[in-house]
Amino acid sequence: MAYLVTGCAGFIGGRLCEILVQRGNFVIGLDALTDYYDLRIKQNNLRSLQTYERFRFIQSDLVTNDLKPILEQVDCVFHTAGQPGVRGSWGEQFHLYLRNNIQATQRLLESIKSLHRNIKVVFSSSSSIYGNTDQLPTSETALPRPYSPYGATKLAAEHLCSLYCVNYGIPTVSLRYFTVYGPGQRPDMAFHIFIKALLQNAPIKILGDGSQTRDFTYVDDIVAANLLAAEKSVEGEIFNIGGGSRVSLRETLSILETVSGLTPTIHYEPPTKGDVRDTSADTNKARRLLGYEPKTGLEEGLRRQFGWEKGIY
Numbered sequence: 331m332a333y334l335v336t337g338c339a340g341f342i343g344g345r346l347c348e349i350l351v352q353r354g355n356f357v358i359g360l361d362a363l364t365d366y367y368d369l370r371i372k373q374n375n376l377r378s379l380q381t382y383e384r385f386r387f388i389q390s391d392l393v394t395n396d397l398k399p400i401l402e403q404v405d406c407v408f409h410t411a412g413q414p415g416v417r418g419s420w421g422e423q424f425h426l427y428l429r430n431n432i433q434a435t436q437r438l439l440e441s442i443k444s445l446h447r448n449i450k451v452v453f454s455s456s457s458s459i460y461g462n463t464d465q466l467p468t469s470e471t472a473l474p475r476p477y478s479p480y481g482a483t484k485l486a487a488e489h490l491c492s493l494y495c496v497n498y499g500i501p502t503v504s505l506r507y508f509t510v511y512g513p514g515q516r517p518d519m520a521f522h523i524f525i526k527a528l529l530q531n532a533p534i535k536i537l538g539d540g541s542q543t544r545d546f547t548y549v550d551d552i553v554a555a556n557l558l559a560a561e562k563s564v565e566g567e568i569f570n571i572g573g574g575s576r577v578s579l580r581e582t583l584s585i586l587e588t589v590s591g592l593t594p595t596i597h598y599e600p601p602t603k604g605d606v607r608d609t610s611a612d613t614n615k616a617r618r619l620l621g622y623e624p625k626t627g628l629e630e631g632l633r634r635q636f637g638w639e640k641g642i643y
């Protein structure tokens with residue numbers, strides 16, 4: 331099996347590539363190297379991937395480049411490329427969300443369609459497609475009602491995957507990730523920011539009163555779910571991928587205190603628009619059809635992320 335990982339220089343795509351090559355697979359990594367956050371982080375990810383002979387990097391934009399010569403070489407695509415971040419999706423930058431989440435996915439699917447080859451696509455969707463739901467834990471059958479422009483674009487991309495599957499038989503699977511964390515986490519994400527502040531003895535800003543809850547998922551569990559989705563015959567299906575527990579932001583700070591031995595100074599600020607109150611994944615379907623079982627608990631995962639950030643700050 332040869333794999334294409336789109337978004338290979340990013341947080342999740344980078345870790346997925348690493349695990350694939352360590353398993354002995356051949357991987358083509360594609361990334362446009364967008365400047366959403368410090369490019370040096372992405373270049374660093376790439377540098378370590380390029381030490382593996384089985385990894386080949388192609389700098390390419392899914393929206394503008396000819397993808398067919400790349401797709402001809404692979405059997406399965408892990409489509410992690412996209413424009414993440416809830417806050418940035420309001421206002422002027424929305425065009426990036428349209429482009430990198432919707433257009434990029436449509437172009438990838440069209441290119442596969444034109445090749446008439448059976449290439450599986452595992453799409454990185456998001457719990458943000460649910461919005462503020464009353465159903466906690468949330469199952470895949472809950473009505474999607476995104477609460478942010480970001481969530482709306484991820485839902486549109488997910489629909490594209492499903493409709494190319496039913497119309498053209500492209501075997502697509504969508505995985506709805508619930509807040510991903512661990513070493514390599516994006517610098518705009520909460521745990522990354524909290525740990526950096528702790529290490530630099532700076533105050534931690536909590537947006538809201540800290541009672542909002544999240545289902546946090548360790549990055550290697552996300553990778554495991556991708557591998558299972560690629561292996562199993564689950565074409566056309568959509569799965570929640572969560573970490574197995576629902577924890578408030580305040581609770582995460584006390585876990586961080588235990589893990590780091592450092593006491594945070596906390597500043598509370600008004601919540602941001604688009605941030606949902608609670609998320610919690612019902613992962614029964616993933617358990618049943620994929621055999622998915624999250625393996626890393628929050629304390630252990632945060633310990634590993636803390637260790638990683640200690641090395642860079």
Ligand SMILES: NC(=O)c1ccc[n+]([C@@H]2O[C@H](COP(=O)([O-])OP(=O)(O)OC[C@H]3O[C@@H](n4cnc5c(N)ncnc54)[C@H](O)[C@@H]3O)[C@@H](O)[C@H]2O)c1
Nearest residue numbers: 337340341342362363364391392411412430454456507510
């Ligand atoms: N991190 C999370 O908690 C989380 C949660 C739910 C869903 N997701 C989804 O998972 C995916 C990966 O997230 P991440 O946190 O690793 O983000 P990331 O920003 O670190 O990685 C995404 C990568 O995609 C690349 N990219 C963007 N547009 C592209 C294009 N047009 N062509 C080629 N490459 C392009 C970027 O350069 C970047 O390296 C995203 O689709 C995101 O929406 C992430």
